[in-house]
Amino acid sequence: MDPLLKKSLDSSRALLFGLLVNCLFPTDKKEDCPIWELRNNLSIEQKYKYVMALNEDKVRNILDQHELCYEKRLSDLSYWQSAINFK
Numbered sequence: 001m002d003p004l005l006k007k008s009l010d011s012s013r014a015l016l017f018g019l020l021v022n023c024l025f026p027t028d029k030k031e032d033c034p035i036w037e038l039r040n041n042l043s044i045e046q047k048y049k050y051v052m053a054l055n056e057d058k059v060r061n062i063l064d065q066h067e068l069c070y071e072k073r074l075s076d077l078s079y080w081q082s083a084i085n086f087k
Contacts, residue, residue: 020047025073
């Protein structure tokens, strides 16, 4: 199998590419997102090339940061929904 095709089928890279295309919690500013600038400044083709060029450790590092951010945003959302429902 072609090495690039094999990388494309890797679920971690697929997830990272998806995050480069869109985020469930979009924001207008960089904040702490390690891929915010890439998401907002690269074409689809450039995003794909970027993801394919990363080593496994970098992919895992970015996804770990994403998971922390995702959990924080869900927690914040739950807090505010609880506050609204409490009133």
